Amino acid sequence: MAEKHSYLSQEWCTEAEKRLRAELTPEKMKFLSSSVAYVYVDCPDGKDKYLFFKCENGEITEVSVGHGTPPDAEFRITGPYELFARLTKGEIKSQRALMSGKLKLKGSMVKALKLASVADRISKVLGTVPAVY
């Protein structure tokens, strides 16, 4: 059985990057160049964390996690840790989370519409990373 990593830990991030690079080809990523920062509010340690992705021409070039302010990104999605965790586990869909107003998106909504399917693919891959939440 695969080793479980603490969600949003450095080890989890390394495994997530490995799986994303393996499973999401540039074709599947629609040769996209963009970046997104997920800001997790009220994490179990009482602090805020971020998960940051960057891709260029469909290649994932950066996946990072950290505390505090995330790197500048084309999109920023802010919400409670618990909700993001449920999203990653596949217990709730991103559309429902966004439409409920519990997640806040910042960035061009028009561009976000075009990227929705890619975001779902990323989310599915993240859900395969064995994790302790």
Added chain:
Amino acid sequence: MSRKIEKNDPYAIDFPKRVSQIQQEMARENIDVYLGSRLRTLSWVSDAFCPWRSYVVIPPLGVPTVFTFVIDAARVADDSWLDEDHVLGYAPMGGMDQITQIADFIKDQLKGKTGRIGVENGMSNYLPEGNLTHYEHEAFRAALAPSELVNAHSILDRVSLIKDEGTINRFRKASRIVDEGHKAVRDALSNGGWKGMTETEVAGIAALAMRRAGSVWEWSFTGGNEIASGYRTGFAGGACTPPTTKKLKAGEPLMVDIHAMFKLALGDHSHNYFIGRATKRQLWHAQNFVDIVKLTLKTYKAGVSPVTMAEQMMDFAEEREFAEYMVPGFEHGIGMLGDEWRIGMNSGPLAYWTDPEHCYQENEVLICAMQYACPQENIGFRYENPIVIKKDKCEALSKFGLRIEVLE
């Protein structure tokens, strides 16, 4: 298809210059950011048709950003001179609703400081005016506190009053298109073609001809192409006649008031007929109307005001003993889509109505609009024609001949 226009095009408008004029006025009034919501403001600034609730944020320097319903944002960006980074969509999602997104955007513009935000409040008899609703105003006020919201629509009203050459050329073209609609209607109704035809069919004939000539829609919120026949021409006041399925009938008057839009400039010309035959009394009414329209067009020029026009024209009508049939107003405002009815600034004795003492200036565009109504005889006429005010005269943009014909 994108409507982006080359600089040497006769319909070109210098939008960066237009925005710069607004920004200069903002600076003069200590407005840090302007939040426009009126349809007239969106048309004037973006050069795009914004049918959904939209907003434009104008910073103190640089390019404005339009916010519209996300389903239409890509199309608006394609139509506008603004690029897709300056036409953003709002949606029912966290952080993406119109209040949160725009308030966050404005706060970014203010760079963490408190500011004065110009907004558009007021009222209008024109339904799609687009002033902030009370709910929107309170929600923006709360989201932007401690910044202050101040009513600043007079800035836009002032800078959009006198029309530039590109805008006037667009109006000229819109009127030429309307003339094509009128020709098509007259051709279709002549030689007994009117028999069995309904008002809605007349509206459709005009619409097809105008669309073939380049109109994108029959823009008027009063019912698109307004067609009235018989008693429907004589409603008291009478300035709103969406077509019905009433059939045209011999011996009745027919009012054909059609509308075209070309690059957000509005064509609006009304022409009148008798179907089949006319009585001596009907022709007397018709002659009264034609004569007063001719006199009105001759009188418009820079320096006159709505009240002096009304006084002179009503004196003429009184002298000829038809004053009781005239609606005592002779114009309404017009601008790029969304700018209708009120003329000039909100400076009159009655808030948000035309100032009767407004002094017309060169290159103002308005609609010469006249209504004759005799409900007791089931007869009425309407004349509308966009005019450009000149130093010593006016330029009537529709060239369809002024007369009231009997269509055999």
